[in-house]
Amino acid sequence: MEDHRNQGREFDESLFKDVKINLSAVARRASDLGSRRAVKKQQQAAWELRAVTCIDLTTLAGDDTPANVSRLCFKAAHPLSQDLLKLLHINGAGISTGAVCVYPNQVKAAKEALVRSGYPNFPIASVATGFPCGQTPLKSRLAEIRSAVADGATEIDIVINRTYALTGDWKGVYDEVKQMKDACGAAHMKTILATGELGSLRNIYKASMVCMMAGADFIKTSTGKEGVNATFIVALVMIRAIRDYYRLTGVKVVGFKPAGGIRTAKDACVWLSMMKEELGDEYTSNKLFRFGASALLGDIERQLYHYATGYYPAITEMPMG
Numbered sequence: 001m002e003d004h005r006n007q008g009r010e011f012d013e014s015l016f017k018d019v020k021i022n023l024s025a026v027a028r029r030a031s032d033l034g035s036r037r038a039v040k041k042q043q044q045a046a047w048e049l050r051a052v053t054c055i056d057l058t059t060l061a062g063d064d065t066p067a068n069v070s071r072l073c074f075k076a077a078h079p080l081s082q083d084l085l086k087l088l089h090i091n092g093a094g095i096s097t098g099a100v101c102v103y104p105n106q107v108k109a110a111k112e113a114l115v116r117s118g119y120p121n122f123p124i125a126s127v128a129t130g131f132p133c134g135q136t137p138l139k140s141r142l143a144e145i146r147s148a149v150a151d152g153a154t155e156i157d158i159v160i161n162r163t164y165a166l167t168g169d170w171k172g173v174y175d176e177v178k179q180m181k182d183a184c185g186a187a188h189m190k191t192i193l194a195t196g197e198l199g200s201l202r203n204i205y206k207a208s209m210v211c212m213m214a215g216a217d218f219i220k221t222s223t224g225k226e227g228v229n230a231t232f233i234v235a236l237v238m239i240r241a242i243r244d245y246y247r248l249t250g251v252k253v254v255g256f257k258p259a260g261g262i263r264t265a266k267d268a269c270v271w272l273s274m275m276k277e278e279l280g281d282e283y284t285s286n287k288l289f290r291f292g293a294s295a296l297l298g299d300i301e302r303q304l305y306h307y308a309t310g311y312y313p314a315i316t317e318m319p320m321g
């Protein structure tokens, strides 16, 4: 990832303590996003291709093995088949996803697979800090970050301490995230707010501001393991925190990553149009926007195939995932 680095700043409660959220306005905007007429034909295909480049292609399962991680890495580097690229007349376009995202224990396997397939510098994101709950001693959470970076992770997706957030200890959240940022070293840090467990939109806004102050390069909605993950309402609160942070501090390098339950090409295009409207074109590139997704790519492939041929592929022509 190009060096958009957020150096962070001192903890400053004034950036969030009096925040008020206009829930009806946010809900109305979110509802409008989901109901609008989507782009069609080649514009739709172009947005879908852009979405592919923003995916952190993810596997975060207890039964992950070096074999399925290696397959994921090859898919991340070559997300669309040669046949589909030819049908779209874009073979040689060099389209790849934004990164591959795995557990810390699988980073080494991912690195070896990418080196073997000729992509030694392909971005590897690793979740860390006791993902998904974060309920382990800070010392071990920091060690996990360092270990993942040492194994080849170039991006770290940390989880914030929801116990501190729910008890209003925002300085505690800040101090931990700042130490995590230091442990990341040269790796980019995305901070997972686990918004489904933060209890209120005000807490989501506060957590967003605190993480940006602590040096987050991205703020990310969810682990994908909460009961409720990426929603447009939550996203709008976080996106507006990014905009407020820029207005208050002049720092624009903080990206946004919705994760959990984003499954369809149609949804992906709505997310991208929201980013474009709310934060501008630069937030539709993988430097400042990522999807945390494990199944989204499969549906995008099917839609692109349908656009190129006029019919959906048989399962034999395009095995899912």
Ligand SMILES: O=C[C@H](O)COP(=O)(O)O
Residues within 6 Å of the ligand: 058, 060, 101, 222, 223, 224, 225, 259, 260, 261, 262, 291, 292, 293, 294, 295, 296
């Ligand atoms: O970013 C990580 C998420 O766990 C992906 O969620 P998903 O499997 O619902 O796409």
